[in-house]
Amino acid sequence: MDQVVQKPAEIPGYTLAITAESLYLLNLLAIPGLAFLILLWLFFKYENSSPLLGACHLRQTFSASIWAGVLLLLVNGVIFAVGGYQTPYTWVIAVLYFTICHTTLVLLGLLGLAKAIAGQSFHYPLIGPTC
Amino acid sequence: MNNIFTNAMARNTIYGSVLVILLFFVLTFGTVRTLPERVHHENITPQVVLGKAVWEQNHCVGCHTLLGEGSYYAPELGNVYQRIKHQTNETHAGPFIKAWIEIMPTDAPMRRQMPNFNLSKTELNALLAFLKWFSEINAANWPPNIEG
Amino acid sequence: MLYSSQAVAKPYFIAAIALFVGQILFGLIIGLQYVVGDFLFPILPFNVARMVHTHLLIVWLLLGFMGAAYFIVPEEADKELHSPKLAILLFWVFLIMVVLTLLGYLLVSYATLANLTGNRFWPTMGREYLEQPTISKLVLLIVAIGFVYNIGMTIFQGRKTVINLVLLTGLIGLAVLFLFAFYNPDNVVLGKYYRWWTIHLWFECVWLLIMAALLAFVLMKITGVARELIDKWLYVITAAVLMTGILGTGHHYYWIGTPEYWQWWGSIFSAIEPIPFFVLTVFAFTMVNIRCCEHPNKAATLWALGTAVVAFLGAGVLGFLQALAPINYYTHGTQITSAHAHLAFFGAYAMVVLTMISYAMPMLRGRAAANSHRSQVLEKWSFWLMTVSMTFIALLITTAGTLQVYWQRFVAEPLPFMAVQEKLVVFYWMREVAGLIFLIGLVVYVISFFVGGEDKGETSAGVN
Numbered sequence: 001m002d003q004v005v006q007k008p009a010e011i012p013g014y015t016l017a018i019t020a021e022s023l024y025l026l027n028l029l030a031i032p033g034l035a036f037l038i039l040l041w042l043f044f045k046y047e048n049s050s051p052l053l054g055a056c057h058l059r060q061t062f063s064a065s066i067w068a069g070v071l072l073l074l075v076n077g078v079i080f081a082v083g084g085y086q087t088p089y090t091w092v093i094a095v096l097y098f099t100i101c102h103t104t105l106v107l108l109g110l111l112g113l114a115k116a117i118a119g120q121s122f123h124y125p126l127i128g129p130t131c
Numbered sequence: 132m133n134n135i136f137t138n139a140m141a142r143n144t145i146y147g148s149v150l151v152i153l154l155f156f157v158l159t160f161g162t163v164r165t166l167p168e169r170v171h172h173e174n175i176t177p178q179v180v181l182g183k184a185v186w187e188q189n190h191c192v193g194c195h196t197l198l199g200e201g202s203y204y205a206p207e208l209g210n211v212y213q214r215i216k217h218q219t220n221e222t223h224a225g226p227f228i229k230a231w232i233e234i235m236p237t238d239a240p241m242r243r244q245m246p247n248f249n250l251s252k253t254e255l256n257a258l259l260a261f262l263k264w265f266s267e268i269n270a271a272n273w274p275p276n277i278e279g
Numbered sequence: 280m281l282y283s284s285q286a287v288a289k290p291y292f293i294a295a296i297a298l299f300v301g302q303i304l305f306g307l308i309i310g311l312q313y314v315v316g317d318f319l320f321p322i323l324p325f326n327v328a329r330m331v332h333t334h335l336l337i338v339w340l341l342l343g344f345m346g347a348a349y350f351i352v353p354e355e356a357d358k359e360l361h362s363p364k365l366a367i368l369l370f371w372v373f374l375i376m377v378v379l380t381l382l383g384y385l386l387v388s389y390a391t392l393a394n395l396t397g398n399r400f401w402p403t404m405g406r407e408y409l410e411q412p413t414i415s416k417l418v419l420l421i422v423a424i425g426f427v428y429n430i431g432m433t434i435f436q437g438r439k440t441v442i443n444l445v446l447l448t449g450l451i452g453l454a455v456l457f458l459f460a461f462y463n464p465d466n467v468v469l470g471k472y473y474r475w476w477t478i479h480l481w482f483e484c485v486w487l488l489i490m491a492a493l494l495a496f497v498l499m500k501i502t503g504v505a506r507e508l509i510d511k512w513l514y515v516i517t518a519a520v521l522m523t524g525i526l527g528t529g530h531h532y533y534w535i536g537t538p539e540y541w542q543w544w545g546s547i548f549s550a551i552e553p554i555p556f557f558v559l560t561v562f563a564f565t566m567v568n569i570r571c572c573e574h575p576n577k578a579a580t581l582w583a584l585g586t587a588v589v590a591f592l593g594a595g596v597l598g599f600l601q602a603l604a605p606i607n608y609y610t611h612g613t614q615i616t617s618a619h620a621h622l623a624f625f626g627a628y629a630m631v632v633l634t635m636i637s638y639a640m641p642m643l644r645g646r647a648a649a650n651s652h653r654s655q656v657l658e659k660w661s662f663w664l665m666t667v668s669m670t671f672i673a674l675l676i677t678t679a680g681t682l683q684v685y686w687q688r689f690v691a692e693p694l695p696f697m698a699v700q701e702k703l704v705v706f707y708w709m710r711e712v713a714g715l716i717f718l719i720g721l722v723v724y725v726i727s728f729f730v731g732g733e734d735k736g737e738t739s740a741g742v743n
Binding site: 008088091092095096099100103106107110111113114115117118119120 | 557560561563564565568569588591592596597600674677678681682685686
Binding site: 136138141142144145147148151152154155158159161162163165166167169170172175179180183184186187188189190191192193194196197198199200201202203204205206207236238239240241242243244246248265268269270271273274275276277278279 | 309312313315316317320321324325326327329330388389390393394398399402404405406407410463465466467468469471472507510511514515517518521522525526528529531532533534535536537538539540541542544608609611612613614616617687688689693694695696697700
């Protein structure tokens with residue numbers, strides 16, 4: 001059982017990686033805005049000065065959070081601006097779009113968190129930078 | 132992280148559920164105490180009880196809903212009494228609903244069909260008494276409108 | 280397979296799959312009756328076909344849980360099952376009850392069945408999910424008690440692992456909460472209130488404990504991660520399930536005549552009900568990420584990850600979508616509820632039973648650790664066909680439900696129920712097509728059992 005080379009928790013930047021992924025999820029689920037501000041602060045403070053694992057998760061979640069804001073707020077705003085509140089199909093498209101988009105973003109966050117807990121790096125497809 | 136959050140601590144989080152269970156019992160106690168008033172318990176006559184048996188033994192809930200619970204194949208019946216009164220402008224919905232149940236099925240092609248349950252006059256009247264009693268329950272202003 | 284008595288799981292799994300096929304066939308019938316209203320009428324009215332659909336759902340999952348417990352518990356307790364004979368006897372008692380109940384549904388009218396089984400002496404029939412005649416319910420209760428006794432004695436005399444104890448807690452809860460199915464007072468609202476103590480507390484509380492235990496067992500076996508770590512996650516999941524699921528019952532008490540304070544308690548606890556599904560998903564992926572070894576049963580790994588994700592989608596996301604009181608005011612009792620039920624049942628329960636079958640069946644059939652590559656490829660195909668089509672079913676009826684809410688509940692001049700249903704026909708047709716694809720997936724799944732080829736051997740996994 002002990003053939004694991006290194007325990008995940010001993011990899012440098014482990015705590016920062018988990019914190020970044022948690023903030024990304026909190027921003028989507030519990031405290032939108034506030035969690036992003038904390039992530040923003042962490043990003044500018046540690047992006048260049050932290051170990052590889054932490055910096056990678058930080059860059060990924062920062063970029064993905066910005067994309068999440070655009071995809072969820074802006075696009076939904078556009079849907080209602082174009083469709084108006086009075087037609088049922090606006091609601092159908094908005095509900096479906098928001099549910100699918102938000103859920104996908106949360107699922108990516110869960111995968112990212114699972115990678116962070118395992119001490120591995122994770123790349124958000126399309127919405128994350130390479131690192 | 133393994134050392135900060137030990138297995139014993141993880142196990143102890145389960146005890147938090149005791150509080151939740153206690154709260155659940157308190158809320159249940161409150162519910163059971165206020166229900167007689169909300170459902171007008173004094174109006175549950177033997178006829179209403181028979182109507183409930185007719186409702187259950189013909190599996191009405193297999194197609195309809197009663198305050199939103201059941202199947203979504205056919206209309207809500209919790210407020211059917213008011214809905215029929217509203218649609219027919221009559222003071223009593225009874226005769227209309229009875230006639231409706233008795234002429235089923237419509238056999239209209241492609242349309243959803245309700246079986247004929249061969250209910251006796253007593254059973255039909257009891258079912259109506261049940262629906263009428265049910266329509267007077269205080270259900271926090273649900274459904275949102277007469278259509279259910 | 281470490282103990283010969285684990286073999287009693289096999290008939291349970293086979294019967295579960297057979298009844299699963301039946302459930303899907305009846306699902307397709309009622310799906311068609313949504314658009315072709317007089318299909319099979321009056322031979323098979325909608326209510327009967329739907330009742331068969333939900334009855335089969337519950338009993339095949341129960342068979343799956345029982346089979347899974349008979350497989351897991353001896354291995355975890357480190358001893359043979361207390362009484363394999365009792366397990367086989369209860370299997371036949373249960374199966375005969377299921378088949379007789381089905382015949383009762385299909386051959387005579389429901390009122391006749393109620394009359395024949397003496398429902399007037401102890402009326403419990405005619406309520407959603409609890410349609411079984413009182414005598415069938417009694418047989419189910421006896422089987423559940425005998426089963427819990429058998430499992431409990433094995434654990435009592437053997438090793439008490441966390442997986443075993445969480446599983447046992449869930450199973451005892453299952454048996455005890457079923458007692459509320461026998462309570463049917465004259466006050467319908469009170470009856471509705473306690474009906475949820477069986478239905479909700481099964482599906483969103485004790486069954487979830489069972490599900491978590493099964494998933495933890497399979498993950499431990501296929502990833503080879505240390506038991507201590509698995510235990511820690513399982514503790515957290517158990518706590519999360521109990522602390523959110525019990526008061527989450529409140530979201531059924533908004534509009535059925537119960538006090539208004541439930542709108543607050545139900546909303547607050549429903550808002551946190553997705554948490555256990557979150558933890559489950561992160562748990563499953565983390566364990567696979569830190570696996571020590573490569574288990575040859577890739578299909579089981581896929582099911583294990585899949586059940587966590589789809590449970591999160593169906594129970595977590597689609598559940599939350601309508602669990603808050605102000606939203607539920609409009610969505611209560613519409614197709615949106617149905618969408619949630621479909622994806623949640625499939626993701627959390629059907630898929631976890633299939634995970635367990637996928638892991639255990641090769642060994643029960645005398646193979647070393649996993650089926651042949653060809654068989655696994657088919658099984659993975661069936662996974663994707665069923666999962667994707669069920670997701671589409673959920674999305675299509677969410678769409679239908681959103682429109683239903685709009686026309687029937689939201690606009691100033693609402694349309695009657697049937698007028699709205701006619702506008703939704705196109706979505707019901709698409710749902711039926713998705714259902715057919717699901718059936719194809721299920722057929723592929725069944726075929727995968729009959730594909731030969733060379734077994735995959737044992738690896739160093741399974742040290743625990």
